[in-house]
Amino acid sequence: MEDPSRELVEAVAALDESACFELIRRAEPLIQAALGGQQFASGGDREEVVQDVRRAVLTSAARWNPTRSRFSTWVYAIVRNVYHSYLRRQERRPTQVPFSDMEDGFDPPDPGAECEDDTSTTDLVSVFRRVSEGMSEADRTVIEHMMWHGDGIGSHADLAKSLGVTDAAAKQRVYRMKKRLTEAIEAELRSERDLAANKQGEE
């Protein structure tokens, strides 16, 4: 992915129409990819966040320093900032439990909870492979779909077709798989950490 030129960024600062188009054209796939797997209270909320990101990309373009960060890193930082502000605003609103959660009796994940980031790439990938080893072909199709599309709104038609189910059922499968996979990987990582801690204690 090629970074935009300094000239383009300067033209964006002057609100040049074609420069703005070009910068958004480059940023848009990154924005969509970053937000593809995120949950929004509604499609309108999603569009509002995306629009806020686009505006921030244009207004802060002049501050992007290509010697300090790649374009994708810079865009992702903006997406993260805007999306996390949205989450904070949502926390202040009355909670609405999605219907699918009520069906499962599932507690929504704690927004403050984040995976510990000290797991190495190799460990993380091998844990994932272990966890997914015994899964059915249909489950693997769901995971592959999540990898390439996230679980965002309106992206389940292809999956529904491959599984031979309705859009709503495909959406439900993605939702459940996300929960199942996350819990399984976290459990596996926890047990590995406990094992390592015990071993260290014995030594």
Place this chain on the structure above:
Amino acid sequence: MTDKDVARGGHHLNEKELAGFLRFLLAGEKLPEPSEEVLAYLERIADQQEVDDETVTQAARAARGSIVKERLRAAHPKSVRPLGSHLLAKRTEASCRIEDVAAVLGERIETLRALESQTVDPLTLNASRLAAIAETFGLVVSELREALRLALSGVAPRALGPSLARTHEEGFKSEAMRLAADDLLRAAQARLVPINPETDERIASTVAAVRSILEQRGVKELLD
């Protein structure tokens, strides 16, 4: 799950990209910290995204429009001038081109130019168009009323306005010159022509209609 399982169209997620996907998954509701893995996955997925030009055009237009509005609203010229000059002063301070402002307003460039150069009676625009102007420029209702009164109480500097305002080739110099000339002309006028009661009434009813539109649109910050 093997490498084959994470393939798409003959392409695979490599180990780093796969780890990036897992970081997204494990971050829960939040987005993961930017790391090489996260960005590798993001770039890979972005490469697969199909974004059509029409969507980008609309998105860029909307984003530019909101920046124009943001800049106009943040511009606060020292004093209120006759409506046309006041809009010109705000636009000049905001460094926005007349084409961009006209696009946001959904007006023709010529209409906005005529308004700025005071060759048109602002009350000939209906309340809905004036409300759009107030909203876009961030004019508080009392500020709009004052600007309308000034526009309709004096002798409009028609001879100076248009001739100095045709181009933006030299940045915003010509706009600044026009404003200065307008200010000078107004200052030189010994006394403004008092507003006749009929005009005063037209201003009052137009401003009341604008206020009601802004209320309906929920633009509370402009009501005073």
